[in-house]
Amino acid sequence: MKKAVSVMVLVAVAALTIFCFGSVASAGEEIKMVGVITKIDIAGKDAKTATATLKDNKTEQLVVITVEDDLTLDKFKDHRIVEGDEIRCKYEVIDGKNVSKLFRKTAGC
Amino acid sequence: MSKKTTAAAVLGLALAATTAWAAGMHPGKESIEKSGYKGPETCEECHPGSAKGFLDTVHWKHASKVTNVEGINAKEEYGMKNRIYVMCNGNDIVNNLKEIPKSPVTGKSKFSGCNTCHPGNHLSDVGSTGAAAEAAVDCLVCHSTDYDFRQRKPFKNEKGEVVMGQDRSTKAALAIGKPTVKNCMVCHEAAGGGVIVKRGFSFTKDTDAHAAKGMVCVDCHKAKNHKMPTGHDPNNWANDGVFVSCSDTSCHGVKPHKDADLNRHCAKIACQTCHITRTGGAFAKDFTVWEQTPDKFYEPTTLKKEANETTPVYAWYNGTVKNTPHFIGPKGSKKDGKSKITPFKIFQGKAYYNKQTGELLSMDFAQPMSDGDTRAGVLSAAKTLGLKNPEKIAKEAVPGWQTIYFGSNHLVTKTKALYCANCHAPNGVLNFKDLGYSDKEILKLTSPELFMEKLAQKQKEDW
Numbered sequence: 001m002k003k004a005v006s007v008m009v010l011v012a013v014a015a016l017t018i019f020c021f022g023s024v025a026s027a028g029e030e031i032k033m034v035g036v037i038t039k040i041d042i043a044g045k046d047a048k049t050a051t052a053t054l055k056d057n058k059t060e061q062l063v064v065i066t067v068e069d070d071l072t073l074d075k076f077k078d079h080r081i082v083e084g085d086e087i088r089c090k091y092e093v094i095d096g097k098n099v100s101k102l103f104r105k106t107a108g109c
Numbered sequence: 110m111s112k113k114t115t116a117a118a119v120l121g122l123a124l125a126a127t128t129a130w131a132a133g134m135h136p137g138k139e140s141i142e143k144s145g146y147k148g149p150e151t152c153e154e155c156h157p158g159s160a161k162g163f164l165d166t167v168h169w170k171h172a173s174k175v176t177n178v179e180g181i182n183a184k185e186e187y188g189m190k191n192r193i194y195v196m197c198n199g200n201d202i203v204n205n206l207k208e209i210p211k212s213p214v215t216g217k218s219k220f221s222g223c224n225t226c227h228p229g230n231h232l233s234d235v236g237s238t239g240a241a242a243e244a245a246v247d248c249l250v251c252h253s254t255d256y257d258f259r260q261r262k263p264f265k266n267e268k269g270e271v272v273m274g275q276d277r278s279t280k281a282a283l284a285i286g287k288p289t290v291k292n293c294m295v296c297h298e299a300a301g302g303g304v305i306v307k308r309g310f311s312f313t314k315d316t317d318a319h320a321a322k323g324m325v326c327v328d329c330h331k332a333k334n335h336k337m338p339t340g341h342d343p344n345n346w347a348n349d350g351v352f353v354s355c356s357d358t359s360c361h362g363v364k365p366h367k368d369a370d371l372n373r374h375c376a377k378i379a380c381q382t383c384h385i386t387r388t389g390g391a392f393a394k395d396f397t398v399w400e401q402t403p404d405k406f407y408e409p410t411t412l413k414k415e416a417n418e419t420t421p422v423y424a425w426y427n428g429t430v431k432n433t434p435h436f437i438g439p440k441g442s443k444k445d446g447k448s449k450i451t452p453f454k455i456f457q458g459k460a461y462y463n464k465q466t467g468e469l470l471s472m473d474f475a476q477p478m479s480d481g482d483t484r485a486g487v488l489s490a491a492k493t494l495g496l497k498n499p500e501k502i503a504k505e506a507v508p509g510w511q512t513i514y515f516g517s518n519h520l521v522t523k524t525k526a527l528y529c530a531n532c533h534a535p536n537g538v539l540n541f542k543d544l545g546y547s548d549k550e551i552l553k554l555t556s557p558e559l560f561m562e563k564l565a566q567k568q569k570e571d572w
Contacts, residue, residue, distance in 0.1 A: 034403060057403035071313065074291065079259040086404060104304045106402065 030101060032090050033063065037083050042076045050076050052103075054087055065091055067100045081105060135285040146282035149246050159335070160243040166335045166349055168228060169246070170236045171201055173347040178430040179440075188347030189223060190235050193471040194437060195458025195511040196301050196344070198396040198409070199223060200471060201235045203490035206263055206271055209475040214405040220263040220271065221478055226296040231263070231273040247275045251292045255284035258295075293326040301391065302411070308454055308515055309389020311416035318384075318521045329353055329360070342516030343430040343438050343453075355380040370529075370563070379451040381517055382423060383527040386538075388454035388517045389416040396460040396472060397508045399481045407481040421452035421517050423539055434462060434469045438514030443545040450544060453514040461487050461506035470506055529560035 035054035042050035050067045067073060075081040081103075090102040137155055144151070149160040167173055172188035181187060190201045206222025224235050233245035249256055253276070260276035290312055301307025314321040319329070330337050336349035356363045356375070364372040365380075374383075391413040399407035425441035425448035441448030461470045461483070473489035476482050484503050491499035532539050534555055541551045553559070 036404075078255075078291075079257055080295075082259060086402075105299075106303070 030090050030092055031098075032088075033058070034086065034088050034106065035063065036086050037081070038062065040076055040081075040083060042073070045077060047073065047077075049073075052076075052087075052100075054089060057086075063098060065089060065100050065103070066097045067103055069100070069103075072100065072103045137285065138283055141279065141282050141285075146249075146277060146279045148244055148277060149248055150244065151282065152248055160246050160248075162334045163246050164238055164242055167337065167347045168335065169242075171224075171227065171347065172236065173349065175346045175348075177341065177428055178343075178346055178432050180432045186347075189226075192346065193469050194344065194513055195394065195396065195460050195469070196307060196391075196456060196513065196515075197223065198458065198460045198472045199474060199490065201227075203471050203473045203493050204475075205234075206231050206273065207475060208265075208271065209406075210479040212405050212479050217405075218479075219406065221474055222263075225263065225273060226300070227273070229273065230275060231271055249276060249281045249285075250295055251288045252286065253281040253284045254286060254289060254291075256281050256292075261295075288325070288327050290320070290325050302394075302409075303413075305389060305416050306391045306411070306413060308517070308519070309387075309414070309416040309419070310519055311389075312519060316416050316520055318523050340516060340518055341426075341428045342518065343426075344513055344515050346430075355384075377449055379426070379449040382450050382452050384521050384523070385421070385452055385517050385519070386522060386525055386527060387417040387419065387520060388421050388452070388515075389414050389418050389520075390454065392419060392456055394456075394458045396458065397483055399477050399483060401481065406478050408478070417520060419454070420538070422455045422514070423450050423452055423544065424514070425449070425544065426451040426453075434467055435509065435511050436513070438512070450539065452517045454517050455512065455514055457510055457512050459508055459510050462509045463502055464505040464507050465502075469511060470502070529564060530557070533557070533559045 033054065033056050035056045037052050038055050039053040040050065041052075048068065050073055052065050052067060054063050054065055055061070056063055067076070072081070081087075086106045088102070088104050088106050089100060091098045091100050093099075137152070140154070141151060153160060163169055167188060170186065170188070171190040172186035174183065174185070175181060175187045176183065178187075192200055201222075201224045204221070204223045206220060206224050208218045209221050211218045224231065227235050228247040228250050229235070229237065229242070230245045230247070233242040237245075247261075250261065257276045257278065260274045260278075262274050263271055264274055266272050294312070297310065298304055299306070300310075305311055311317075312320045312326070330339070330353060332338070333351075336351050338351040338353035339345065339348050340352060340354060353360075355361055356365075361380075363375055365375075366372050371383075391411050393412045395410040398410050400410050402408055424439050425443055425445075426439035427441035427445055427448040429440045431438055431440045439451065439453065441451075460472065462468065463470055470487050471490045471494070472483065472486035473493065474486060476485035476489060484506065487506050488499055488503035491502050496502055527538060531537060532554075534557075537555065541554055546554060
């Protein structure tokens with residue numbers, strides 16, 4: 001019985017390890033944060049990329065996020081998203097850049 | 110000017126303008142460039158009556174008569190203006206746009222109100238009429254592709270009145286066209302209290318087969334005189350009296366498939382059931398307990414998911430709506446000959462009920478947003494609505510849950526559409542028992558006998 005349990009634990013540990021490695025290898029780690037935009041840098045109407053500097057609510061640190069999706073870029077261009085807005089953001093570190101996977105205003109009801 | 114000369118002038122302007130029309134540009138552009146944009150009156154030169162007509166639509170009134178919902182007054186108008194439910198536990202009246210009390214922590218205030226999603230300027234508000242209202246319509250929020258949203262913010266004027274700003278620049282008026290997805294999403298994206306909260310309504314090439322084909326909202330919601338066709342969502346009551354459905358002859362008709370088996374199913378199963386297999390957004394909110402956010406203001410506690418992350422619930426729906434304090438959703442049955450199995454997004458919300466009458470109460474969000482005091486919100490709303498003994502009502506109010514069903518009418522897929530084995534299996538997506546099928550019927554409906562030969566043949570062809 002004892003043995004069975006420890007085998008199961010082992011299997012579980014192995015599964016967990018595989019699971020963790022699996023997710024790291026396939027997608028990189030997704031980091032979540034909520035913060036206020038202190039600065040948006042975008043080069044004109046046709047820009048295909050932009051950066052937004054967010055002040056992390058938890059750590060108070062400034063994080064520079066690279067935004068590449070058209071919907072969010074468009075919201076920068078017509079100022080639906082502006083400095084001072086609070087953002088819920090998910091990003092991944094790719095080649096040293098914090099690339100946004102989700103970038104949304106938190107505003108509620 | 111007499112009527113005739115006005116008509117001639119309009120015709121002249123319009124004729125001069127039609128040359129540009131052929132080039133795909135708004136024919137009014139040159140004229141607007143010359144005289145500048147002064148609001149709807151500029152448009153009225155060539156589109157007479159459009160502002161006045163707009164005042165008689167759901168988008169201006171946030172209400173209409175409603176005929177398919179039980180327990181309401183057929184003579185009254187209902188909509189976001191005055192409804193009470195638990196996706197947003199208030200309405201335009203109790204949550205009229207205003208500055209909320211200062212946060213006791215930061216000393217800061219902010220503007221809040223449901224009627225920010227209205228194309229007026231708040232001085233001319235939801236349902237207002239007359240010349241001032243006509244002049245206040247924000248035509249460009251729906252028609253310009255060059256709108257500066259920094260202008261579309263509430264502010265206080267010299268008189269201390271709260272005004273909803275608009276971009277009335279000539280620059281914006283030079284980029285006129287039929288509404289794009291973005292124009293509609295200015296308000297629809299964040300309905301329910303934040304991006305995709307209410308329905309997981311994302312309309313992108315990844316989430317919707319029609320968006321992937323480059324279609325826009327008004328390709329289906331084709332409006333005449335600003336009356337916008339809608340469907341029969343059990344929680345979107347207000348309508349302009351015009352409707353759109355997938356099986357309209359101008360869209361797909363009632364027999365859209367080459368496969369006769371699929372077409373046969375359309376008699377009992379709504380198109381959405383097979384073609385909209387996911388929903389998303391918020392699935393539960395608590396309006397009795399608000400959470401403090403990092404800016405020290407408060408928001409109702411909300412649990413939510415992404416656009417395509419939740420599975421719908423399936424129910425028979427005949428287009429009429431059950432409406433009680435604890436449930437708002439579809440009516441229908443297997444036997445009534447009119448209902449179809451239809452997918453819904455299910456949502457549950459907790460809010461306060463009137464202890465005496467058992468009715469759902471509404472809440473003014475200003476006070477709770479400032480310091481989390483939800484009963485103060487109930488008190489303010491009860492006062493605004495003129496309820497008797499508002500203090501007593503607020504003090505005794507009882508927390509309770511309401512379940513509501515939202516129609517699931519976008520996020521359409523062809524490639525992931527449900528096929529025979531998705532339903533006809535013991536672990537299929539439909540709960541045949543809940544849908545009213547007998548044990549004997551269920552045995553038959555969950556057997557591969559129904560599709561074995563067909564799918565075996567298909568498998569052979571595919572390989």
